Amino acid sequence: MRVSAAVYGVVLAAGAYAAVLTAVPPARVAGFVVVMGALFALLRVEGRTASVVTVVLYAVAAVLDASGLAWALFLLVPFTAYLRHGRRAGLAVAAACLAGMVAVLWAPGWLADPEAVGDLLMFAIGLVLACGMAESAARVAELSAAGERNRLARDVHDGLGHHLTAIAVQLEKADAFRDRDPGAADAAVRAARDSAREALDDVRHSVRALRADFDLTAALRALVAQHGAGVTLHVDGTDRGTGQTARTAVYRAAQEALTNARRHAGATAVRVSVAFTDHAVRLDVADDGRGTGGAPEGFGLRGMRERAELAGGGVRVASGPGGTTVTVTVPR
Structure with a gap:
């Protein structure tokens, strides 16, 4: 036109x-x-x-x-x-x-x-x-259609994939312990119910993140609150003027890093820091978990890198016995 x-x-x-x-x-x-x-x-x-x-x-x-x-x-x-x-x-x-x-x-x-x-x-x-x-x-x-398909694949993995896996594991546990240990079975069902609630919350967060005018700082606060005690957030600057691609990349990176820290690395304390400068947004997610142990990158981290690269930025991961720090930097 x-x-x-x-x-x-x-x-x-x-x-x-x-x-x-x-x-x-x-x-x-x-x-x-x-x-x-x-x-x-x-x-x-x-x-x-x-x-x-x-x-x-x-x-x-x-x-x-x-x-x-x-x-x-x-x-x-x-x-x-x-x-x-x-x-x-x-x-x-x-x-x-x-x-x-x-x-x-x-x-x-x-x-x-x-x-x-x-x-x-x-x-x-x-x-x-x-x-x-x-x-x-x-x-x-x-190319745009292919990129959109890849983005949707990353979103499904980063969000619903984790929760659905947790629900399946807990329900299998409940079925296995139903006769031997009813208490453990009930606890597994409760955990599955909690994961279902988290999945619903994640869908709501994802829908909010798809909006062109969503507030990144508010979305990060809600995400940190969703993961409960031991997770803190520090924000330096404001996301006013930050592009949609950069906001989405940072939010999804925080979501993936938090999920990895709490569920896979066994972290008890996670610090999320985001700094808005004149030209870039930097996200740091540092945990005290057991680290990656040199394991190859999973689909979630690869998706994080792809999303950051699409936004013109990059991802750096530093992992050791004392924990893991994920740093994502994208231009505003």
Whole structure:
């Protein structure tokens, strides 16, 4: 829509300029302005009927335009077809537009007219560029979709995956101890119920984190409170002006680091520190757990690194017998 609007604006300006410099009948100028106004209005309408009407209006605008630039509007046709219907449709429409341009220029001896041949070549170059832009846009869309799938995979693992695993383990324990130790079975069921509540809280936090205007500091406070005693938070600065990508990366990193510290490293004390500088956000999560012991990185830490790298930052992990410190730095 933005590309079309920009092209419409250029064509309208060129037509108005030509009308001022040459003796164009007022009725023709008025018709041209009305057609361009209708094209702007159709930008908000989608569907096959709107597309056909748009192409018809392109032809009318090309006839009424005193500058001759309105023929460039037809470059948008293969561009749109490419994005909506794929490469074959885009190339077929481009070939049809080129054939239509030849039909318009066709006249006895037109191949000997340098201006006519130049117009045809420029139109052909425009078609090539339009198809190239559409190919790039389609590729970006594919990469964005792949990135979104990876992000959702990380979110499921970082959040619900931990809780569902804990619920499954506790329920298996309850089933195993149901006859031998009813007290232990009841405790396992209670632990599973607690994990279910935590999963629900995590879903709420995730939904909050998806909002473009979510408050990172408030979200971190809620996350720390969710993990209970022994977890403290220190904030230096404010997240005002921090981008959505940076906020989400920091929040998810804190979530993953806290989960690892409390559930896997057996930490009794965890300090979460976040500092907002003029150009970056730095998160430090330090625990007193047993460390990683040189074990290979799991999916959670890999996801943390991927998310930080997408935000233009990085992750550093320092682990030893005295605990683990995870440091995440992303530009604001």
